[in-house]
Amino acid sequence: MFKLKADPTFSAKVAFPVAGGASVDVPITFKHRTKAELNEWLKGSKTRSDEDTFLDMVQGWEIDEPFTKENVAILLQHHIGVALAAYQFYIDELTRHREKNS
Secondary structure: OOOOOOOOEEEEEEEEOOOOOOOEEEEEEEEOOOHHHHHHHHHOHHHOOHHHHHHHHEEEEOOOOOOOHHHHHHHHHHOOOHHHHHHHHHHHHHHOOOOOOO
8 A cells, every 4th residue: 555654664676786697686675765865865975985875775685694884895895886786776766767577
């Protein structure tokens, strides 16, 4: 059922790129933002690191390792494309700029 106010989080599978292999769909729980909150958050995006941006967007993940700042840093160091993939997915999901698969 549609609600006037969105839930504080939403979950979706994000295609994490893997160098030399196929992307892997990883279930992620994102923090929801209102339009005003998103606009304000985007204003500060140039001064945040990839790690801080990821932590500002994501509340949790479904992989074997726990969702911690240290593990986010490891993830983003070893899988360089994940930061951009998650960021683009997050913005697209909040603004609905992409077509949903049936």
